[in-house]
Amino acid sequence: MVSKNQIKLITSLQQKKYRQIHQLFIAEGVKVIQELLLSNFILEHLYVTENLFDSISNENKSIISNDELKKMSCLNTANNCLALFKIPLDKKNSSSELIVALDGVSDPGNLGTIIRLCDWFGISQIICSENSVDVYNPKVVQATMGSISRVNVSYLNLEDYISATKLPVFGTFMDGINVYKEKLPKTGILVLGNEANGISKEIENLIKIRLAIPRFGELQKTESLNVASATAIFLSEFKRN
Amino acid sequence: MVSKNQIKLITSLQQKKYRQIHQLFIAEGVKVIQELLLSNFILEHLYVTENLFDSISNENKSIISNDELKKMSCLNTANNCLALFKIPLDKKNSSSELIVALDGVSDPGNLGTIIRLCDWFGISQIICSENSVDVYNPKVVQATMGSISRVNVSYLNLEDYISATKLPVFGTFMDGINVYKEKLPKTGILVLGNEANGISKEIENLIKIRLAIPRFGELQKTESLNVASATAIFLSEFKRN
Numbered sequence: 001m002v003s004k005n006q007i008k009l010i011t012s013l014q015q016k017k018y019r020q021i022h023q024l025f026i027a028e029g030v031k032v033i034q035e036l037l038l039s040n041f042i043l044e045h046l047y048v049t050e051n052l053f054d055s056i057s058n059e060n061k062s063i064i065s066n067d068e069l070k071k072m073s074c075l076n077t078a079n080n081c082l083a084l085f086k087i088p089l090d091k092k093n094s095s096s097e098l099i100v101a102l103d104g105v106s107d108p109g110n111l112g113t114i115i116r117l118c119d120w121f122g123i124s125q126i127i128c129s130e131n132s133v134d135v136y137n138p139k140v141v142q143a144t145m146g147s148i149s150r151v152n153v154s155y156l157n158l159e160d161y162i163s164a165t166k167l168p169v170f171g172t173f174m175d176g177i178n179v180y181k182e183k184l185p186k187t188g189i190l191v192l193g194n195e196a197n198g199i200s201k202e203i204e205n206l207i208k209i210r211l212a213i214p215r216f217g218e219l220q221k222t223e224s225l226n227v228a229s230a231t232a233i234f235l236s237e238f239k240r241n
Numbered sequence: 242m243v244s245k246n247q248i249k250l251i252t253s254l255q256q257k258k259y260r261q262i263h264q265l266f267i268a269e270g271v272k273v274i275q276e277l278l279l280s281n282f283i284l285e286h287l288y289v290t291e292n293l294f295d296s297i298s299n300e301n302k303s304i305i306s307n308d309e310l311k312k313m314s315c316l317n318t319a320n321n322c323l324a325l326f327k328i329p330l331d332k333k334n335s336s337s338e339l340i341v342a343l344d345g346v347s348d349p350g351n352l353g354t355i356i357r358l359c360d361w362f363g364i365s366q367i368i369c370s371e372n373s374v375d376v377y378n379p380k381v382v383q384a385t386m387g388s389i390s391r392v393n394v395s396y397l398n399l400e401d402y403i404s405a406t407k408l409p410v411f412g413t414f415m416d417g418i419n420v421y422k423e424k425l426p427k428t429g430i431l432v433l434g435n436e437a438n439g440i441s442k443e444i445e446n447l448i449k450i451r452l453a454i455p456r457f458g459e460l461q462k463t464e465s466l467n468v469a470s471a472t473a474i475f476l477s478e479f480k481r482n
Contacts, residue, residue, distance in 0.1 A: 031464075109350065113467055113469075113470060116466065116467060116470070117466065117470055119458050120454075120456055120457065120458055120466055121457045121458065122457035122458040145464065146464070150458070180481045213361075213477070215361055216361065216362045216363035216480050217360050217361055217362065217363040217391070223272075223386065223387070225357070225358070225361055225473075226354055226357060228354075228467075228469070228470065229354060229357070229358055229469065229470070229473040230473075232466075232470040232471075232473035232474050232477075233473050233474060233477045236454070236473075236474045236477060236478075237477075239457050240421045
């Protein structure tokens with residue numbers, strides 16, 4: 001049994017404004033919740049429709065009906081569990097050899113997939129421009145499949161950050177040099193841009209090395225790769241040697 | 242102005258059953274519709290909320306209200322146009338040097354992204370097992386961003402197809418050989434599996450060459466890559482030399 005007010009609080013967390021007020025975010029599904037429980041994230045409360053997560057005490061866990069879960073869930077097809085976790089204090093940027101910088105990535109599924117890719121390729125730090133989608137958006141949390149517990153995502157003024165860095169800065173463009181032919185270093189910053197508009201002019205002006213994935217299809221037609229697909233290929237190229 | 246029955250027909254096309262009865266599919270957004278109009282797909286009817294697509298005669302085009310479009314649309318945020326296209330007759334498989342075979346890929350966004358990747362890398366043929374998501378699902382059409390007009394997607398018994406082929410067959414697994422170290426041919430079939438379960442046992446038994454993308458993160462933790470991310474990296478490896 002869960003109160004109307006509690007359901008109202010939980011659904012409000014689909015909006016960034018209320019996540020910031022309450023300092024809580026939503027995670028759904030056994031796999032994602034399990035990964036977060038094993039990490040440094042602090043559980044606020046867990047809602048389950050059946051016997052799950054035996055290790056969590058009844059004080060922190062409520063058994064609810066499928067209908068109640070459906071009302072709270074952000075998913076089209078609700079799962080069998082939903083958890084609230086505390087948003088951690090801003091961590092200091094971790095020292096990653098390669099850093100991924102996102103300039104205005106706005107689709108939650110794309111940010112989630114990019115976090116999962118960084119986790120796979122051993123990249124522990126993502127820097128987002130302030131206009132990028134919020135990492136605690138429930139659709140981002142979902143798409144990371146738990147990788148959010150192992151990759152640090154910071155929001156800051158990207159222009160200031162890139163102006164100040166001494167690391168080599170790589171930008172990804174349609175007209176850059178062939179990434180397959182370039183000797184890539186172990187350390188640096190790889191910048192990817194917004195889904196529709198790419199990297200902004202302000203950031204582009206700060207980028208010394210322009211990389212591109214060559215296109216093999218009919219030249220005039222294929223417009224571009226999805227930003228998460230492009231990230232997959234660029235990270236693979238940085239790491240494969 | 243559009244009739245209730247017309248709206249009912251259009252929303253029914255979100256289901257495969259009705260797409261097969263009417264032999265029609267939905268495309269939304271200027272970019273996707275434009276690409277389909279430029280291709281071999283035949284337009285059934287176009288609905289717009291403002292002056293768009295001047296080249297389409299009024300016989301094939303209706304101006305409708307935003308509310309009417311919202312009722313027809315499959316998107317959370319409706320666009321300014323929606324089109325119905327005829328589903329083409331099953332094309333003969335085209336002769337692609339590299340063929341991508343999908344064994345039970347079920348997420349529409351993943352299939353759409355994989356079609357877009359194939360288009361980028363000049364791969365003209367995708368073979369899907371019969372239990373894979375339907376290519377004319379509106380979310381697939383949307384995610385292809387128009388690439389659906391340039392990549393041929395066929396559904397067939399994948400086990401029979403792979404048993405009969407003389408091409409080298411590559412499977413993608415967690416425990417395969419390092420794809421970065423393998424000399425990959427220009428011609429062959431690359432098999433990718435279902436999001437949760439990977440390649441099925443029946444197909445796995447037919448695969449001679451098992452490939453994997455090495456993992457650079459903490460070994461026990463990162464579970465897997467999303468199938469579209471994995472496809473991006475494998476296609477990049479087949480094409481980069």
